[in-house]
Amino acid sequence: MRVIRIREFGGPEVMRVEETPVPQPGPGEVLIAAEAISVGFAQTQMRRNIFPAPMWRPEFPIVLGGDVIGRVAGVGAGVTGFREGDRVGAFTLHGAYADYVVVDAATVLPVPEGLDAAQATALPSPGPIGTGTLGTANLRPGESVLVHAASGGIGHLSVQWAKAHGAGPVIATASSAEKLDFARALGADVVVDYSREGWADEVREATGGAGVDIILDSIGGDVLRQGVGLLAPFGRLVFYGSAGGGLEIPRISPMELIEMKFITGFALSRWRAARPKEYLANHEELAAGLADGTIRHAVHATYPLEEVGRAHEEIESRAHIGRIVLLP
Ligand SMILES: NC(=O)c1ccc[n+]([C@@H]2O[C@H](COP(=O)([O-])OP(=O)(O)OC[C@H]3O[C@@H](n4cnc5c(N)ncnc54)[C@H](OP(=O)(O)O)[C@@H]3O)[C@@H](O)[C@H]2O)c1
Structure with a gap:
């Protein structure tokens, strides 16, 4: 072979x-x-x-x-x-x-x-990473969700899962107009080019100044650092990749979290082992959605x-x- x-x-x-x-x-x-x-x-x-x-x-x-x-x-x-x-x-x-x-x-x-x-x-890892990060953040109906790298292999599935599971505004970031159009076509309510200066201000404006409830961060580095500033009280940031940050994971002061902000990581293997029932239930829903075309x-x-x-x-x-x- x-x-x-x-x-x-x-x-x-x-x-x-x-x-x-x-x-x-x-x-x-x-x-x-x-x-x-x-x-x-x-x-x-x-x-x-x-x-x-x-x-x-x-x-x-x-x-x-x-x-x-x-x-x-x-x-x-x-x-x-x-x-x-x-x-x-x-x-x-x-x-x-x-x-x-x-x-x-x-x-x-x-x-x-x-x-x-x-x-x-989509079934073994990209879909479950989308569902698992949102599950880890304990998405509740109406909450705003910021999906970074929303046109990527995992990100575009996360946008769809968030919309299908009751998220309020889904804000999608990407680095080109074509990628942002794609994210919008999948259901993102607001799209922001995070390769431009001032992207975080655009995200904050999209929430009426309140900040974001959930951030799915696969970029790390400065994007993660700015994400902490964007979290609403009781907001949750789930870090699961470092596509933009390489090995440089920024230091976050505990004082930045004192305004009731939560940061966690996500690894598929750990989540699968810790929450096997959720993993399998999500798998069945993902497989059915791919089969009937409701998930693209x-x-x-x-x-x-x-x-x-x-x-x-x-x-x-x-x-x-x-x-x-x-x-x-
Ligand atoms: N925690 C886990 O269990 C787990 C498991 C597998 C993968 N991951 C992580 O999940 C993330 C997404 O994985 P994927 O396979 O679906 O990748 P992907 O989304 O298909 O590609 C990476 C995305 O990152 C963005 N990006 C930002 N900075 C980049 C850079 N310097 N070079 C290349 N791309 C850059 C790109 O979108 P823009 O051009 O729009 O920025 C691109 O869409 C990765 O960070 C990966 O390491 C995590």
Whole structure:
């Protein structure tokens, strides 16, 4: 089978196709024959070795992770609930850029038969990150929600989930007019170009000066710093990525929080383990929404597995809207 391996950190060119035997699933593992594999921003940081999350501990040769959709091709000892041929999906931190992918059985989800494989890559991680961050913020009807990077693979799903679950005004940020139009078409009530000076003032004006109840922040750095200032009393900021901030996570003084502001982080693996019922309930709702078209998963482009470098280049140049998917 083909696998995309990294033997040194660097630009997209360090990802090279190699041939290797199909792996066998170990105890508690499932082998998936991949139909579609999604490429996310986090993997571009991993490739450059600037991914800040503590749960990623790479060893060369590295095979990057992602969302994989396919059919069960084998199950390891002790695995129940899945059989060869079942259509499934999973998000894994390692080993996804390959024809066959071994994943932890605990992370495997059923995928409806009729759902297009590229569409279904919303199910393992992008959709649940949208639902889980809003669940972590305990979204209540009528509350305002600020979604940063709202045209991205996760952000555009978060906008739709917030609107469908009773949010008041949803304010979407992005870095171009095309991306902002896209976010508006998905239901955002207010759109703001956060690459321009004064974006935070525009957000505050959109709330009539009251501030924002919930902020979903995948950018970090100065955007996070300004977000703290934008929170309304009892407002919650959920930090889940550092696309704009690299490794520089800003220091927040406890005195900034004294006006009843809450900041938390979100990691899919931790949320999935801590709230399995919520995770599975959200999965069923997401799968039904994708199947009946009430949730739109925008697929920017599909490429063959060996063109993964092109996908990384597009993501790093911020050229994409929605998700880029590899079709082995
Ligand atoms: N916590 C978790 O469990 C978890 C798991 C997976 C991913 N993540 C994080 O979720 C975030 C979104 O992931 P995704 O895969 O859906 O990515 P994505 O949204 O498809 O791409 C990244 C987005 O970030 C924005 N951006 C801002 N500064 C950027 C920069 N310097 N370079 C590139 N993009 C920049 C871009 O939108 P604009 O051009 O509009 O700014 C782009 O839409 C990432 O931060 C990722 O690390 C978190």
